[in-house]
Every structure is written in structure tokens, then in C-alpha cells.
Amino acid sequence: MRCAIPTDQGYVSLHFGRCEKYVLIDIENGKVTTSRVIDNPGHSPGFIPRFLHDQGVNCILCGGIGKQAIQLLEEYGIDVITGVEGSIEEVIQKLLAGTLKGGASFCHHE
Secondary structure, three states: EEEEEEEEEEEOOOOOHHOOOOEEEEOOOOOOEEEEEEEOOOOOOHHHHHHHHOOOOOOEEEEOOOOHHHHHHHHOEEEEEEOOEEEEEHHHHHHHHHHOOOOOOOOOOO
């Protein structure tokens, strides 16, 4: 499984499409096997979901995201967990431990 986490200065970004970077992690057998950071290629409607799909992403862990972006990601077969907050390291540890909890999106726009 490959997860993408939008990040700003080491923390989960409050807005999926306007983050500085994405942390991509590969998880196999309950462990992170690879991790890399990529720059946000630019906020343009519809582009980032396709870009992340092309990167092999299966799951997004984010603070906030718009409804249209969720719909596009789901069309690519990418699961979206919203309402995630904290440092990237904390979020990854919770994900691996099975204790990560999502919630309502912090992004409230159409």
C-alpha cells in the first residue's frame, strides 16, 4: 500500500491541494518499506488526483480536502481519510499501530 500525506513543515497540511509537499510511504507487512518526499506539482483542479494516481498512491491521509477532490481520488481507486492531524511521524506511527482516527475535513469549500 502506498499512502500520500500532504505536509507543511513536517505536519499534516490542513489543505490537501495547497500543501508544500507530499510524503509518500510504502507499507508492507505492517512496516514502512520506503518513504520519500515530493513537491506539490501545483494546485489545479483535477491534476493532483491524477498525479498521485500515477505515483501509485492507494490512500490519502489528510487534514482537509474538498468534495470534488475526494470524488476524483475515489474515481482513481484512492481511499481518502480526512481530519488527520499531527506530525508526519506521529501519523505514520498511528497508522502502523492501527490507532489512526480520521474525522471531518478541516477544509470547508466547494
